[in-house]
Amino acid sequence: MSPVELSASSNPLRSRGDRRLSRIAGPAALVIFGVTGDLARKKLLPAIYDLANRGLLSPSFSLVGFARRDWDDEAFRSFVLEHVRAHARTEFSESVWRELAKGMRFVRGEFDDDEAFDTLRETLHRLDGERGTRGNHGFYLSIPPRSFPAVTAQLRRAQLADQRNGSWRRVIIEKPFGENLKTARELNGIVESVFPGDSIFRIDHYLGKETVQNILALRFANHMFEPLWNANHVDHVQITMAEDIGVSGRAGYYDGVGAARDVIQNHLLQLLALTVMEEPLSFGAADLRAEKEKALAAVRLPSDLSIGTARGQYGSGWQGGEYVRGFLEEDGMSPGSTTETYAALRLEVDARRWMGVPFYVRTGKRLGRRVTEIAITFKDAPSYLFSPSQRAALGSNALVIRVQPDEGVTIRFGAKVPGPGLDVRDVTMDFGYGHAFTESSPEAYERLILDVLLGEPPLFPRHEEVELSWQILDPVEEYWAEAGRPETYKPGSWGPDSAMALLARDGRSWRRP
Structure with a gap:
């Protein structure tokens, strides 16, 4: 089965319940500020491609890069393709790529450049008409927190944060969320002065x-x-x-x-x-x-x-x-x-x-x-039935949740050693995701980007x-x-x-x- 033919039952990001409720994003445009940085190159752009390859993005999905590079749209597509080929987790499909690339645009500018943000507004407006993105726009701030005030102020000035006629506007910000409590509150105040709380998505990829x-x-x-x-x-x-x-x-x-x-x-x-x-x-x-x-x-x-x-x-x-x-x-x-x-x-x-x-x-x-x-x-059992030497051979019972790199759960407990005596030794029961499930585990940014597009904030x-x-x-x-x-x-x-x-x-x- 080719990647583009993934079914709902084999797709780890689709609902396992009612197939009518499959987690497929609606029409939208995603703007990435800092699109030439490490995070975008190694995580965000490959994750967007993988979502498209899994059939989880709308055919009208559009991607806009914003950076200082002197590029046109075609140069931006070549940049994205290079890093998709290098870092995507799903098999490359030329047909999926062609459809995804049709919605890619590039805007050149600095964060304090009014003209660049006016161009961004015009670009998104054209995508609404040409691609059917319906005014649904997400803004991914893959930039240092010190640049948040300038970008959010420009989004407000250009009226890009305004939600109209049932459309949505969302902002995605990466950690660190401040340097301490004081700066975190200042940062939250800046972002929440432009976007309502339920439109702000703070990414913690873990x-x-x-x-x-x-x-x-x-x-x-x-x-x-x-x-x-x-x-x-x-x-x-x-x-x-x-x-x-x-x-x-x-x-x-x-x-x-x-x-x-x-x-x-x-x-x-x-x-x-x-x-x-x-x-x-x-x-x-x-x-x-x-x-x-x-x-x-x-x-x-x-x-x-x-x-x-x-x-x-x-x-x-x-x-x-x-x-x-x-x-x-x-x-x-x-x-x-x-x-x-x-x-x-x-x-x-x-x-x-x-x-x-x-x-x-x-x-x-x-x-x-x-x-x-x-x-x-866990606490040690009151093992009066076992001698001190037998108890010394045992560790404490433990349940270990492995987050990375070998995702799974291990339970450690004591068991009898085969033989005539009653010797007890620590053993483990191990569950690994890679062995227990045929579904591939989605990369964290796939799940999080999809949730942003769906407006699901848990x-x-x-x-x-x-x-x-x-x-x-x-x-x-x-x-x-x-x-x-x-x-x-x-x-x-x-x-x-x-x-x-x-x-x-x-x-x-x-x-x-």
Whole structure:
């Protein structure tokens, strides 16, 4: 079966219910600001092609690129084709490409250029007539947050944010959503002065991953887990996002941002919220957000941040048979930078369900391997039937949700070793998406772009969630700003000694994923 012939039953982005409710976007034009950047080239443009190839875009769908390049429409099509061929996940189809390319246009200009935005307005108006996009326009700000005020002001001036005659106008913004609570509120105020709240889609690509969404299915579609999902049975929870690469090529962005702002404030706190939230009334946007907001509002930092947090910078050394440079030696990095490449926090949740259960979150670069996971470790059973030596051979029961790279769920428990004695050993039961389902898992940006075009917001955090996350992280950043240099750790290790001490004080240790 060719990609263009994908059926609703085999398409992972179509509804599994009533086929009349298949998730196919209606007529629309999507404008991408920053279309020549890394995100657009490697993620957005391939995702748009893959959606078209899966039959999930309207035949009238149109794509407008806005950038400073001196291109015409044909040069823009060639640029898109190059990166579709390089990064698309579905097989290339010449017929799909030809139809998609008919709706591609390019507008050259700067963000402060009135004439360029007037040209953009005229381009979209022509697409409404020529392609039938019906005034439905999305604006993807794949640009640094410092450029948001200029672009949103231009969209207002050119009347491109105005919704008329039943059409919709939506804006999509990428993280980071500010640098702290103050700037996040300022940024939200700027965007919400132009677009109403339900037309603003804040992209956190982690929320588009199938495994992240499966947290909700795992918890609420299975009776075996939810009764254990509380302080009576759970000893602690570890949430990890580890990378085995450094910041090469991103030094200019990363310096001054750091691991906590880049990952913990958004990705990991969203994972924590999905883990601890109560069951929502429905999977609708309002109900999901209400429970996530209550969860984030209940998160508490330790009273002593000197022992409840850890941070580090990777040094130079050998990793995977290769000698790698330290963080301060990366091109473009200030030699006096105190930006952390590793961050870990000990958190608690002030809710009856989780009272007394510590949550350890960590993220870092140049660590042992690339992995993102949520590990729920259960309390030890009162094993009076087994001798101390038998119990010593056992670890704690654990349920591990793997977000990447091998999406799935693992359960660790004790089982009898074959033989005449009653020896017990840890074993695992493993579920992997790639083995259990014939459907391919959609890339996160496919799901998120489709949801924007459909106007379905459950996977997108509102400004309340963003601000609650900054309220958690801001005291940590303020403490670190006064605490001197981060601790150096070896590349290929699992972080600085202070991170190990963070759990050792509680009589625990980090998992080795």
